[in-house]
Amino acid sequence: MKNKTSLKDIANAVGVSITLxxxxxxxxxxxxxxxxxxxxxxxxxxxxxxxxPNLSARSLVTNKTRTIGLIVADIANPFFGSLARFIxxxxxxxxxxxxxxxxxxxxxxxxxxxxxxxxxxxxxFIIAAPExxxxxxxxxxxLKIPMVLIDRYFKELKTxxxxxxxxxSSLLATxxxxxxxxxxxxxxxxxxxxxxxxxxxxxxxxxxxxxxxxNKIELVKRINYGNLNRxxxxxxxxxxxxxxxxxxxxxxxxxxxxxxxxxxxxKNILHKIKVVAFDxxxxxxxxxxxxxxxxxxxxxxANQALTILCDQIDEGKDFKLFKxxxxxxxxxxxxxxxxx
Amino acid sequence: MKNKTSLKDIANAVGVSITLxxxxxxxxxxxxxxxxxxxxxxxxxxxxxxxxPNLSARSLVTNKTRTIGLIVADIANPFFGSLARFIxxxxxxxxxxxxxxxxxxxxxxxxxxxxxxxxxxxxxFIIAAPExxxxxxxxxxxLKIPMVLIDRYFKELKTxxxxxxxxxSSLLATxxxxxxxxxxxxxxxxxxxxxxxxxxxxxxxxxxxxxxxxNKIELVKRINYGNLNRxxxxxxxxxxxxxxxxxxxxxxxxxxxxxxxxxxxxKNILHKIKVVAFDxxxxxxxxxxxxxxxxxxxxxxANQALTILCDQIDEGKDFKLFKxxxxxxxxxxxxxxxxx
DNA sequence: TCATTTTGCTTTAACGATTAAGCAATATTA
DNA sequence: TAATATTGCTTAATCGTTAAAGCAAAATGA
Numbered sequence: 001m002k003n004k005t006s007l008k009d010i011a012n013a014v015g016v017s018i019t020l021x022x023x024x025x026x027x028x029x030x031x032x033x034x035x036x037x038x039x040x041x042x043x044x045x046x047x048x049x050x051x052x053p054n055l056s057a058r059s060l061v062t063n064k065t066r067t068i069g070l071i072v073a074d075i076a077n078p079f080f081g082s083l084a085r086f087i088x089x090x091x092x093x094x095x096x097x098x099x100x101x102x103x104x105x106x107x108x109x110x111x112x113x114x115x116x117x118x119x120x121x122x123x124x125f126i127i128a129a130p131e132x133x134x135x136x137x138x139x140x141x142x143l144k145i146p147m148v149l150i151d152r153y154f155k156e157l158k159t160x161x162x163x164x165x166x167x168x169s170s171l172l173a174t175x176x177x178x179x180x181x182x183x184x185x186x187x188x189x190x191x192x193x194x195x196x197x198x199x200x201x202x203x204x205x206x207x208x209x210x211x212x213x214x215n216k217i218e219l220v221k222r223i224n225y226g227n228l229n230r231x232x233x234x235x236x237x238x239x240x241x242x243x244x245x246x247x248x249x250x251x252x253x254x255x256x257x258x259x260x261x262x263x264x265x266x267k268n269i270l271h272k273i274k275v276v277a278f279d280x281x282x283x284x285x286x287x288x289x290x291x292x293x294x295x296x297x298x299x300x301x302a303n304q305a306l307t308i309l310c311d312q313i314d315e316g317k318d319f320k321l322f323k324x325x326x327x328x329x330x331x332x333x334x335x336x337x338x339x340x
Numbered sequence: 341m342k343n344k345t346s347l348k349d350i351a352n353a354v355g356v357s358i359t360l361x362x363x364x365x366x367x368x369x370x371x372x373x374x375x376x377x378x379x380x381x382x383x384x385x386x387x388x389x390x391x392x393p394n395l396s397a398r399s400l401v402t403n404k405t406r407t408i409g410l411i412v413a414d415i416a417n418p419f420f421g422s423l424a425r426f427i428x429x430x431x432x433x434x435x436x437x438x439x440x441x442x443x444x445x446x447x448x449x450x451x452x453x454x455x456x457x458x459x460x461x462x463x464x465f466i467i468a469a470p471e472x473x474x475x476x477x478x479x480x481x482x483l484k485i486p487m488v489l490i491d492r493y494f495k496e497l498k499t500x501x502x503x504x505x506x507x508x509s510s511l512l513a514t515x516x517x518x519x520x521x522x523x524x525x526x527x528x529x530x531x532x533x534x535x536x537x538x539x540x541x542x543x544x545x546x547x548x549x550x551x552x553x554x555n556k557i558e559l560v561k562r563i564n565y566g567n568l569n570r571x572x573x574x575x576x577x578x579x580x581x582x583x584x585x586x587x588x589x590x591x592x593x594x595x596x597x598x599x600x601x602x603x604x605x606x607k608n609i610l611h612k613i614k615v616v617a618f619d620x621x622x623x624x625x626x627x628x629x630x631x632x633x634x635x636x637x638x639x640x641x642a643n644q645a646l647t648i649l650c651d652q653i654d655e656g657k658d659f660k661l662f663k664x665x666x667x668x669x670x671x672x673x674x675x676x677x678x679x680x
Numbered sequence: 681t682c683a684t685t686t687t688g689c690t691t692t693a694a695c696g697a698t699t700a701a702g703c704a705a706t707a708t709t710a
Numbered sequence: 711t712a713a714t715a716t717t718g719c720t721t722a723a724t725c726g727t728t729a730a731a732g733c734a735a736a737a738t739g740a
Contacts, residue, residue, distance in 0.1 A: 006726055017690050022728060032729095033687055052459045056399035057726035060695045065396065075415070076425040085416040088442060092453075097460055100440055102428060113432075119392045120437055260625045267628050283623035285600045288607050346696055357720050362698060372699095373717055397696035400725045 005049040013045045014038070025051070059121065067097040068309060069117035071110065072128045074102045079252055079279050079298070080128065083150070086302030087126065094310055105130045105192075105225050114140075123313045126305050128152050131192045146312040148305045148322075155195050160312070162305040162324045166196045169294045169328040170203025173248055173276045176292055176330055178211045182246035182274055184219065186239040188232070188258055189250035191222040200250050200278065219244055228257055236261040245273060252279035252293070259287065280331070292332045300326055345389040353385045354378070365391070399461065407437040408649060409457035411450065412468045414442045419592055419619050419638070420468065423490070426642030427466065434650055445470045445532075445565050454480075463653045466645050468492050471532045486652040488645045488662075495535050500652070502645040502664045506536045509634045509668040510543025513588055513616045516632055516670055518551045522586035522614055524559065526579040528572070528598055529590035531562040540590050540618065559584060568597050576601040585613060592619035592633070599627065616670075625674070632672045640666055 007025075011018045016038060023032045024042045034042075059065045070087055072080040084100055091098045099117060103110040110133050117125070124146030129137055134154050140147050141159055148160040177185050187204050189197055201220070208214045219242060221235035236258055239247060247262075249255035255277035262269045270289040277284070277293040284291040308322045347365075351358045356378060363372045364382040374382075399405045410427055412420040424440055431438045439457060443450040450473050457465070464486030469477055474494050480487050481499055488500040517525050527544050529537055541560070548554045559582060561575035576598055579587060587602075589595035595617035602609045610629035617624070617633040624631040648662045 020689065035688060052455075054400070054726050055459065055461060056396045056405065059396035060394070060400060061728045074425070075428065076418075076421045078416070078418075081416045081421045084440075085414070085442060088415065088440065092441070092456065097439055097456075099437055100424075100428065101432070102425060116432065116437075119395065121395060256622055256625075263626065263628070281623075282596055283621075283626050285596075286603060286623050286626040288603070348696075360719065375718060394696050398698075401698045
């Protein structure tokens, strides 16, 4: 790391000006009429001296860092973990750096992260926004900072967005239970005003209404993100005491925790109560009953989000708006059965 | 992001030189005899203009980026995901930025990542090294680049390291099975030359030897990282056909996949074959039998690694060597039973 | 042959910060 | 009162890169 070779070193070695070296190494040699001969010499020496550019210096001039900030709820959550992984790969191949940050669904933390990343001069953001962060998003929008929302969106804001049709997906999930003869379908979601959760809820209600299953009794349980364990245990108990024959979990973490609590109460419960979940969780493989789930095209989401973002960063300020709605799929069979 | 305020703007507004502003905002006002009055003015104006420093410019001068590179096998793996999360938090509070990269246990990818991060001028590395990366680590060492190995280490290299005593932990895990009357204890590990896996293997062998259970028949199955599904299915089948009464999995991913295959073969298998795993996996909660596991102090590992690294970055080149060996624990009971 | 164009390069300024060195004006000491 | 010390600031160099503008020398055209 010490005594790094700079453009100057190469220039001295070859006997030309720094500018010429810069032109050649940036592929602007032709354009600036650098002779083939000199170009070759420069490239050779650069290789010999193991040159790589100082990005701080470059950023200082270009005002671009080739770095983007990714803000999710929690990188340790399997859904966001895999999303992050796909974004990492896509960014790596585009020669972009990603800084991952977890907001813990907390607006204050989110604000601090935004400041942190802004100070780091990121060129843009990919954000899975926490509840109540609308004003911060609005501010980014006003400042014309390149940004793509992912997973979560705000109905009233016109920002780039890559995600799925939560209403339809929820309809799909709920209908699966209905088609399997379930009559009392409970559901467990987060106590949150995020619109995508709202859509999932609406999809559930719509499906029940269409099937004439909407009950007077409230079979909907809303759980606090910060108090998952306790509230889930309670919710499960209550739903069971209400004699539900199915439970639809609105996220994979909810499903993971909910299933855990269900099994604690009764090992054979999944033969009595059908379950559907949003998103996959490796843990589902451990149950003796297959848990159907809504599969999001996470790789696709990651790629699209990154592509939109990078395009906007490159194109500058007058970018158009992209709202991408990807297809989900309801997985009802184990994909990798005993494969030998 | 546009029209950012610079030191110059503040200097002009207050009517002083840029230098003075720099001194004050870096807390070097006292030392450089800036009058209290001027200092206050500078601070006020900086706040009013919403100043934050341009890190590219600063890095150019200081040759420090306050950025570290974290290289793990796969950020989507629960073990590394949670490690990454703790490192993220620790770094955030120290005002360091972390760039996460996944090597996929592939030396070529590892090399490319190393280049990528070096080009990004990271100040140092935290590395869970893939098999065969010893020479690259040696090179970093030779270049005196601050670095801490985590989880995996190289017996022949004298580098900083934070991890656990794999031999002892393995002994612990295997003894647990022995103490539970298991006589034919199979084990499944990766086909890898990484020393920490070697230690785990040695611990297993030592435990069997001490108990006089070392068999003529080979109960050890080695799995290729890249072909987990197929090879695991085979390994499980073979171990079962050899009539093992226990299986010890050397990582949580191995356990996850192995248990899946075991259950596919026989839903009640865990009542016949005892299992112990290295590292926790949320999926274990879904089994009707509790799976004991070796718990690594991940948060502690993250903190120590970051502290050692940051200290070395600050102190410069003549740092001492740290090898930290943290205690593990064998968890034999579900910690969060129905907690209501 | 002289004006014009093209070729191949260099000069110079800029990006925004840090930091050693310098320099008046004022205060202190002998 | 003159020499010295302190206070409060500024100047200038530097980090490594980009890029607009400029400038000889060689090639082309009339």
